[in-house]
Amino acid sequence: MKVLVFGPSGAGKTYVAKALQRSGINAFDDADIEGLSNWYDQDGCKVAEPAIANEVIKNRYAFLWSKRAMARFIH
Known part of the structure; x- marks a missing residue:
């Protein structure tokens, strides 16, 4: 499973994606795609x-x- 985190600039997408990754979840910030x-x-x-x-x-x-x-x- 992949999780795509998206939202407006400055909303914390990168923070959330990295926190999910640290928990073992395959998460991505939409800006990285x-x-x-x-x-x-x-x-x-x-x-x-x-x-x-x-x-x-x-x-x-x-x-x-x-x-x-x-x-x-x-x-």
């Missing part, structure tokens, strides 16, 4: 991580997860 998630503009092009929330709203960015990367992680 290459290509799992990215920010995209309205045309579907990847963009750099926005610095502030207003940038997301103004540019109508979307935060999306890759089904392909998730499938690789699961298997």
Whole structure:
């Protein structure tokens, strides 16, 4: 079994994943899974991580997860 810990930046994902690992649980921080998630503009092009929330709203960015990367992680 694998446990994926996800949430907003600064929420403590890394701390929780490491604590679970110390307990023998196969846990991962979502940021450690290459290509799992990215920010995209309205045309579907990847963009750099926005610095502030207003940038997301103004540019109508979307935060999306890759089904392909998730499938690789699961298997």
